[in-house]
Amino acid sequence: MCTYVTEFATMDGSAKGATGWFPCTRAAVYVDHPFHARHEHTVNIDFTNPELGPSARVAVELTEESALALIEAIRTALAAAPPGLASGGPLS
Amino acid sequence: MVKIESKDAFTAGTVPLAGHGGDEIEAYLARPLAPEPHGSVVVIHHMPGYDDATKEMVRTFAAHGYAAIMPNLHWRDAPGAAPDDAAAASRAAGGVPDARLLGDVAGAAAHLRGLPNSNGRVGSIGHCSGGRQSFLAACSLDLDAAVDCYGAFVVGEPPENFPLAVSSLVHLIPDLRCPVLGLFGAEDKYPSPEEVGELERELERHGKAHEFHIYPEAAHAFFAVDRPSYRPAAAMDGWRRVFAFFDEHLRP
Numbered sequence: 001m002c003t004y005v006t007e008f009a010t011m012d013g014s015a016k017g018a019t020g021w022f023p024c025t026r027a028a029v030y031v032d033h034p035f036h037a038r039h040e041h042t043v044n045i046d047f048t049n050p051e052l053g054p055s056a057r058v059a060v061e062l063t064e065e066s067a068l069a070l071i072e073a074i075r076t077a078l079a080a081a082p083p084g085l086a087s088g089g090p091l092s
Numbered sequence: 093m094v095k096i097e098s099k100d101a102f103t104a105g106t107v108p109l110a111g112h113g114g115d116e117i118e119a120y121l122a123r124p125l126a127p128e129p130h131g132s133v134v135v136i137h138h139m140p141g142y143d144d145a146t147k148e149m150v151r152t153f154a155a156h157g158y159a160a161i162m163p164n165l166h167w168r169d170a171p172g173a174a175p176d177d178a179a180a181a182s183r184a185a186g187g188v189p190d191a192r193l194l195g196d197v198a199g200a201a202a203h204l205r206g207l208p209n210s211n212g213r214v215g216s217i218g219h220c221s222g223g224r225q226s227f228l229a230a231c232s233l234d235l236d237a238a239v240d241c242y243g244a245f246v247v248g249e250p251p252e253n254f255p256l257a258v259s260s261l262v263h264l265i266p267d268l269r270c271p272v273l274g275l276f277g278a279e280d281k282y283p284s285p286e287e288v289g290e291l292e293r294e295l296e297r298h299g300k301a302h303e304f305h306i307y308p309e310a311a312h313a314f315f316a317v318d319r320p321s322y323r324p325a326a327a328m329d330g331w332r333r334v335f336a337f338f339d340e341h342l343r344p
Contacts, residue, residue, distance in 0.1 A: 030183070033140060035140055035179075038320055040321050053173070055170075057180055
C-alpha cells in the first residue's frame with residue numbers, strides 16, 4: 001500500500017549525499033514502498049535540507065527489524081556517553 | 093518475397109508540456125512514426141515518481157501504435173532532480189494536489205491531440221496512486237477510455253491523519269465520461285477486493301461502462317517489473333487486456 005503518512009523531525013547535524021556533505025535540517029520518516037530495497041514495504045528515512053533543494057538528501061530504506069535495531073543502537077550509544085556530550089542545545 | 097515493414101518504428105524523449113495553470117513542466121513522449129492516424133494515452137506515474145520503469149511503459153504504448161505521454165507530476169516540487177529525490181520532495185510537500193493533477197493531465201491530453209496524425213481519441217492509465225488519478229481524470233476531463241491499475245481511495249476514505257489531500261471519488265461517479273478498465277490484485281489491501289467490489293457496484297448503479305479483473309496470487313503493484321511485487325502472469329494478462337481495451341475505444 002501507499003501509506004502517504006509522513007513523520008517529520010527537525011535535525012541539527014550534517015549528512016553526506018551524492019554531492020558531498022551538507023547541513024541536515026530535517027528528517028522525513030515513512031513506511032511505504034522502497035525505491036531500491038528488495039522488499040514490498042520498508043521504513044524510509046530522508047535526511048534532507050529543503051533549502052538546498054531536493055538533491056540534498058540522504059535516503060535509507062530499512063526493514064522494520066533494522067529500523068528498530070537502529071533505534072536501539074542509537075539509544076545504547078548515547079547511554080554509553082556522558083549525558084549531553086553530543087547535545088547541540090534544544091531543537092526548535 | 094515478403095516485404096519487411098517498419099510500422100512499429102517510434103521516437104521517444106523528453107519534451108516541454110503546458111500543464112496546470114499554463115506552467116511548463118517536463119514530460120516523456122513516445123510516438124509512432126507511421127503516418128496512419130493513431131490513438132493516444134496519458135500515462136500517470138506512481139508515487140515513486142517519473143521513473144525508468146514507467147518510461148518503459150510509455151515506450152511500450154508507442155511500440156503498439158499509440159502516442160503516449162507521461163507528465164512529470166513532481167516537476168514543480170523538484171525541477172531537474174532525480175526521480176527518487178523529486179518523489180521525496182513531493183511527499184514532504186504533501187503530495188500532488190488533485191486540481192494540479194487534472195491540469196497536468198488535461199495539458200497532456202491536449203498535447204497528444206495536437207500531434208500530427210492523432211485521431212483525436214485519448215485514454216489514460218495509471219498505477220497505484222496513478223490509478224486513482226486516472227479514475228479522477230476520467231470523471232473530470234474529456235477522455236475516451238481510462239485504466240485504473242490498483243488505485244486506492246477511489247472508494248473509501250483515507251485515515252484522518254493522512255497529510256495528503258486525497259479523498260474518495262465516489263461522489264464523482266455520476267460524472268464519469270468514459271469506459272473504465274480496472275485491474276487489481278486479490279492480495280492487495282489498498283484497494284482491498286471488498287473496495288473493488290464496492291466500486292464495481294457503484295459503477296453498475298450509475299450505469300457506467302466498466303470491466304474489472306482481480307488477479308489471484310497478485311498483490312499491489314504487480315505490473316512493476318523493478319519491484320518484488322511483480323507478478324509476470326498477472327502483468328502479461330493485464331497488458332493484453334489494456335491493449336484490447338484501448339484498441340476498442342481509441343482506434344479510429
